[in-house]
Amino acid sequence: MSHLAIDLGAVLLLALGLKGLSRIRTARWANGLAAAAMALAVVGLLLDQGLAGWPWMLLGLVLGSSVGAVVAYKVPMTSMPEVVALFNGCGGVASLLVALGASALPTPLGLLAVVSVLVSVLVGSITFSGSIVAMGKLQGWLPTPGWMLLPQRHGVNITLALLCLTSSVLVLNGLPAGLPALTVFSLLLGVGLTLPVGGADMPVVISLLNSYSGVAAAAAGFVVGSQLLIVAGAMVGAAGLILTQVMCTGMNRSLTSVLFGGALGGGATASGDGDQGYTSVTSCSAEECALTLEQAERVVFVPGYGLAVAQAQHGLKELARLLEQHGIEVSYAIHPVAGRMPGHMNVLLAEADVPYEQLIEMEVINPDFPRTDVVIVLGANDVVNPQAKNDPSSPLYGMPVLEVDQARSVFVVKRSLGSGYSGIRNSLFELPQTSMVFGDAKQVLLALTQELRALGVGKQAVGATP
The missing domain is CATH 3.40.50.1220 (TPP-binding domain)
Structure with a gap:
């Protein structure tokens, strides 16, 4: 069986898995299908590379699977949101490292590959730093600083976005020093976008970061020429965007207000007067x-x-x-x-x-x-x-x-x-x-x-x- 047939089977299994996750009754076996799709993807990659470097791939597979198994077994359900945020960050940093590794190869990259590297670095960095911040906020390690709710934060984020754009232009003009700068500015932008978000908006942010990880993976697929990674990343990105829209509708919030407003939930941890003003509350045993x-x-x-x-x-x-x-x-x-x-x-x-x-x-x-x-x-x-x-x-x-x-x-x-x-x-x-x-x-x-x-x-x- 060729690696293309295996990749096609992995894509089909992943599609069925995503479809099954849309319903509670089928979610459990759908998750198993998605895991089987990832296992097939690894097999397809090994065949595509002619088993070159398989010891390193096997080592990464064993280490990653071991960490995942321990986390799945040890983490209580109450901490699952933090784990989801962390996994989103892992997807982002994986795409980031793939793009940086491809850019370091002696083989010159074409224009499409260079643009894909830039997109993967930008989105992967934002996904990684944003997910770590989201995990810290959910865990209670990172309360929202007061200065992050000031109007000036928008100016800081816009400045970081412009610096990311400038760094990308430098890379497109043949200046490799722009890539490290893009990585740093993108990481800072992920922090700046996520830190002001209040606790009530966290479900939206987590689903959006999940979408980002898919976009970063699709971009990394263009970098390494993997049709499987492109398709899988696009599917995850689209599913994440749809879920984000569903969450925004469920909260009557626009995505713009979640990312840039910082209003709802901004005082989640500061609402100490929540038990004030009640005059006719009845309690019972x-x-x-x-x-x-x-x-x-x-x-x-x-x-x-x-x-x-x-x-x-x-x-x-x-x-x-x-x-x-x-x-x-x-x-x-x-x-x-x-x-x-x-x-x-x-x-x-x-x-x-x-x-x-x-x-x-x-x-x-x-x-x-x-x-x-x-x-x-x-x-x-x-x-x-x-x-x-x-x-x-x-x-x-x-x-x-x-x-x-x-x-x-x-x-x-x-x-x-x-x-x-x-x-x-x-x-x-x-x-x-x-x-x-x-x-x-x-x-x-x-x-x-x-x-x-x-x-x-x-x-x-x-x-x-x-």
């Missing part, structure tokens, strides 16, 4: 919440980042199992931007073996809230804020949200009345049908499960786990 749950016929859980932080997904699954044994219909309302990365809640609940058919997207479940007896909001805030629908002065206005305020009873599980990433108060907390259950999500879910068992819920099920 886990016992009172359990009594309402016992009488319900339909319950909807709304997972948010607080659920991920508390690592409470398994406790949620156990509570849902108990309710189902009592004949109660259970489902999960998934907002497209809940959490810290695209699909964060889907991944989190899948780890706890929550049935795929119970994960309901926002557009599908919103009409069902008026007939829902109980909604339990777990660590979500902005994605359930009614101000997005009825307050034109709110920065959230126009953002599609889960309409949990239409349900008969709403219980919000939070540590405090602190605001979400938007930095504004949530009018849901003051509605007459809403009660706050203060505490860590994991502990609250455990208490609810114990209270329901004390009420006899689930005892009729044979073999119930104690």
Whole structure:
């Protein structure tokens, strides 16, 4: 079998993998198809190069696979957004190194190859430094500095972009010193573009960086003459752009405002007054919440980042199992931007073996809230804020949200009345049908499960786990 046939098979597998990732039910085997496509790509590369340098390739394959396996096994689901950002950065720096290596070869490059090198260096550098900054912000290592939110930051970024353009012109005119300068300025530009972005916009930034890594890979494919890399990079880049647009639509944000505005979420960590101004908040205990749950016929859980932080997904699954044994219909309302990365809640609940058919997207479940007896909001805030629908002065206005305020009873599980990433108060907390259950999500879910068992819920099920 020729390497071209193998490359074609890898492209087809990758296309099927990307297609399968669009649905929750098929995502697991689709990820396996994409991994098989990458393995075929390595085989095709070895055959194309006549097995030249295969020990080095094999060494890189073993080292990379070992690191990936350790990371996949060790990293908790709550840190998956940081891992995704890091992997995007790895893709960017790989394309950057390929371009720099090709430019260092004694063989002169044609105009197309030189332009491809410039694009790969520019986009790869921005992807790498931007992804590292995104990872640091998600991890809490890099809070947004105040000076990065000043209007002057736009002037700095524009200056860096002009310096990148000047360096590229120097390279096109035969001055190789422009390439290191382009690398440095591009790395700085990636930092300058990503550092001001607030926490609420991080899902958009991660999907955009994923798209950048695909563009950088496609450019690197032109540099080394690999049709497989060109096609795969283009597919990843296009998929990332589509996902970015979906995320922007889910937040009612334009991509321009995310990258250059720095408004929504800019005060995410500085919203210390989030519990000020509430006048009619009702709180209750886990016992009172359990009594309402016992009488319900339909319950909807709304997972948010607080659920991920508390690592409470398994406790949620156990509570849902108990309710189902009592004949109660259970489902999960998934907002497209809940959490810290695209699909964060889907991944989190899948780890706890929550049935795929119970994960309901926002557009599908919103009409069902008026007939829902109980909604339990777990660590979500902005994605359930009614101000997005009825307050034109709110920065959230126009953002599609889960309409949990239409349900008969709403219980919000939070540590405090602190605001979400938007930095504004949530009018849901003051509605007459809403009660706050203060505490860590994991502990609250455990208490609810114990209270329901004390009420006899689930005892009729044979073999119930104690």
